[in-house]
Amino acid sequence: MPVSFVGGSGPRLTDVDGNEYVDFALAYGPMLLGHSPSAVVEAVHRQIDKGLGYGASHPLELALAEAVCRTVPSAELCAFSNTGSEAVHAALRIARAATGRRRIVKFRGHYHGWLDPLHIGVGGSVDAREPGTSGQDPDASRSVDVCPWDDISALRKLLDSEVAAVIMEPIAVNRGCLSATPGYLQAVRELTAQNGTLLIFDEVITGFRVALGGAQQRLGVTPDLTILGKAMGGGFPISAVCGRQDVMQEVASRRVSHMGTFNANPICAAAALAAIGEYERNADEIYPALEESGIALGNAFRESASAADVPMHVNQVGAAGYAYIAKSAVLTYDDTLTADPEAYVRLAELLLEEGIHVIPRGILYTSTTHTDRETSELESALERAMPRLSSELANGEPLGAERLDNSDSKAPAS
Ligand SMILES: Cc1ncc(COP(=O)(O)O)c(C=O)c1O
Incomplete structure (x- = not known):
């Protein structure tokens, strides 16, 4: 049965029946400050009394653009949208206008939102161009x-x-939190620059999460354009495309029309400004702590799997991770095809019974509110869930989606 939540606070969620869960899904990533962070909630309350939307520029938009440009190495100018998918497509339009060229290269297994042009080759199929969904x-x-x-x-x-x-x-978080071989990103940077091609980093997940300045700061490679979303809004729907002044000039000059009724909505801008303020002000404490809680999260899965004889591989970069049930290491796209996603779905289900909420696909997130207490609750839950999974695997019981297909009462679509 899908779980229906009615409350979220810090690292915890509460469902309609009053059950509490430690949350390592974090609404698919935005809740880097935990659920309902007071700084964000207070900023939103203050803005609500001043108006919900103006359809015009406002000081919070400017302050937010300045905050992004202070924190993200590639950002010199910034434009706001609502979701990551939209900002990705704004970036493509800007790149085409700035270069006068048409073609785009994306990578196998990398996810850039649900819109048709880029939602191909997102993983799991031998056909590298397979659409991500029907329709x-x-x-x-x-x-x-x-x-x-x-x-x-x-x-x-x-x-x-x-x-x-x-x-x-x-960092290919959506396909296993995979890291490229050292030197690869630098080589891509040089090659694209030589070719007059713009390099776009989609940091919708990694932005503010793996470092204050995102993966580009952590890995020391500066793209021409960057897309931000998720954690930037502290839980509110806001995204950004930002980058080199001369490239972003396409938007500033209005040669590229940047449309959207809710772009830079003041409520969301207030939330994002408060969230970035928290990341920036407390960076010296937040990022080392996220690093530690990310490591603790990965270790909890690895150690419990090893104790229960479940073959598991966990990749982790800062506050993002990915767990695979696989017999050997999962370090490349091809390795990911050897994993057993059904078995992980079953583990996610068993963990839910133990009061732990994870994304059934394998992504693991931690927040600034996750402490040793949440780690030990996770460890205890895994101590009970992993042996159950182990015996189901040993008995060849149907797992995950296969199990749901075989059951009489199918879970309704959410
Ligand atoms: C790397 C990446 N880019 C883009 C998106 C799309 O963002 P949204 O779901 O806000 O449209 C996602 C969403 O998960 C993502 O992970």
Whole structure:
């Protein structure tokens, strides 16, 4: 049964029946400050009394743009949208306008939102161009090439004078929290610059999460354009495309029209400004603590799996991680195809019974409110859940989606 939540506070969620869960899903990432962080909630309350939307510029928008430009290395100018998907597509439009070129290169397994042109090759299929869902228009992705990641010669072959931009998740969180071989991102940076192609980092997950300045700061590679979302809003729907002044000038000059009724909505801008304020002011404490809670989270899964004889591999970068049930290490896209996603779905279900909420796909998130107490609750839950999974695996019982398909009472779609 899908769980229906009625409350969230710090690292915890409460469901309709009053059960409490320690949350390592964090609304798919935005809650880096935990649920209902007081700084964000108070800023929103203050703004609510002043108006819900103006359809025009306002001081919070300017202050937020300045905060992004202070914290994100590539950001010199900034424009706001509501969701990551929208900001990705604004970035593509800006890149095409700035270069006068049409083609885009994306990478296999990298997710950039649900809109048709880029929602191909998102993983799990031998067909690198397979649409992510039915109902997509295959023509929408005609000018997009899908390239294997962490393979510089494959990228070299695709880059020509028609390629406007190369877009990637600088840490491939959506496909296993995979990190590229050292030197690869630098090589992509050089290659794109030589080719007159813009490099776009989609930091919707990694922005503010793996470092104050995101993956680009952590890895020391500066793209031309960056997309931010999730944690930037502290729980409110706001996203940004930002980057080099001369490139973003396409928007500033209005040659690229940046449309959207709710763009830079003042409530969301107030929330984002408060969230970035928290990250920035407390960076010296927050980021080392997130690093530690991320490591503790990964270790809890690894150690309990090893004790229960469940083959598991966990990748972790700061406050983001990904757990796979797989017989050998999962370090590349091809490795991810050897994992057993059904078994992990079952583990997520068993953990839910133990008061732990995780994303069934494998992504693991921690927040600034997760402490040793949450780690030990996770460890105790895993101590009970892992042996149950182990015996189900040993008995060959149907797991995950296969199990739901076989059951009489199918879970309703959420
Ligand atoms: C890397 C990345 N880019 C873009 C998106 C799309 O963001 P949204 O769901 O806000 O449209 C996501 C969402 O998970 C993401 O992980």
